[in-house]
Amino acid sequence: MLGLLRALRIWRAVLTLLLLLWWDGQSWTYRGGVTAERRARRQQQRARWLTAELLCLGSAFIKLGQLLSARPDILPAGWVAELAALQTAFRPSVLIRCRPCSSESWVRAVPR
Numbered sequence: 001m002l003g004l005l006r007a008l009r010i011w012r013a014v015l016t017l018l019l020l021l022w023w024d025g026q027s028w029t030y031r032g033g034v035t036a037e038r039r040a041r042r043q044q045q046r047a048r049w050l051t052a053e054l055l056c057l058g059s060a061f062i063k064l065g066q067l068l069s070a071r072p073d074i075l076p077a078g079w080v081a082e083l084a085a086l087q088t089a090f091r092p093s094v095l096i097r098c099r100p101c102s103s104e105s106w107v108r109a110v111p112r
Contacts, residue, residue: 013053020046040078047082054086062086 027034054065069083
């Protein structure tokens with residue numbers, strides 16, 4: 001059940017991002033017309049939202065955000081600057097620590 005909820009949360013974030021990117025690409029969605037300032041402000045809001053979503057989705061998605069923050073050729077500068085916060089703000093100590101298991105415990109756990 002938890003796996004299904006996680007999958008739904010991931011797909012909700014992906015579909016929301018795609019919808020927002022489409023919405024931002026439409027000139028009629030900007031009140032008073034499209035200007036460079038309005039477009040940059042909206043992109044910054046979207047980048048903040050994406051950063052928050054990646055933090056909520058977990059370490060693999062944080063790593064994806066860190067990777068994207070190092071690629072200014074893929075994303076606009078505003079997005080890269082916002083995602084760069086993941087490089088310094090996230091610390092591995094936040095992750096749940098797993099206790100190491102020996103190979104003997106694996107051998108005993110497998111039924112023969």
